[in-house]
Amino acid sequence: MSVKAKYQPVLDLGEKLAIKDGNVTEEAGVLKIKGEAATQYEKNLIWDKIKEIGGESPSDLKANITVSDTSVYHRHTVKSGESLSLIAKHYYGDPMKYKQIFEANTGILKNPDVIHPDQELVIPNL
Numbered sequence: 001m002s003v004k005a006k007y008q009p010v011l012d013l014g015e016k017l018a019i020k021d022g023n024v025t026e027e028a029g030v031l032k033i034k035g036e037a038a039t040q041y042e043k044n045l046i047w048d049k050i051k052e053i054g055g056e057s058p059s060d061l062k063a064n065i066t067v068s069d070t071s072v073y074h075r076h077t078v079k080s081g082e083s084l085s086l087i088a089k090h091y092y093g094d095p096m097k098y099k100q101i102f103e104a105n106t107g108i109l110k111n112p113d114v115i116h117p118d119q120e121l122v123i124p125n126l
Helices: 008-016 040-054 084-092 095-104
Strands: 020-027 030-037 061-067 074-077 120-123
Touching: 008 020, 008 030, 008 040, 030 040, 040 061, 040 074, 074 084, 084 095, 084 120, 095 120
Parallel strands: 030 061
Antiparallel strands: 020 030, 074 120
C-alpha cells in the first residue's frame, strides 16, 4: 500500500472541509501535505485523522496545515434540537462551557436557553 493510499481518509477529509491551497506530494515514502484550514477546529479534525491512521508521531507523513481565521475556534450553524450545552460538549468536550459560547454571541443571543436553527454562532478560542 502506498503512503498516499494509507492516508487517503485524511485527503478525503481535507476535500470535505474545503482546505484551501492544498498540496500533496510523496517523496521517498513520505507523504507531504500542505494547506489552509478555515478554523483551528478544522485543523484539529485533520490532525486527529492523521493520528488515527499514523499514530501520535507518524514518520511517513509531514503536514503543514495553517489556519486562515485565528480569531475564533470555529463557526457553527445551529441545527434543530441543539442547545448551547450540546454544542459546547461537541467542540470542547464540556457542556458547561456553554457560557463562553453565549458570551461570544451576545450580539445575536439574549438568553442562553434560546437558540434557533440556522443561527451562525461563534465558537470562541478558550
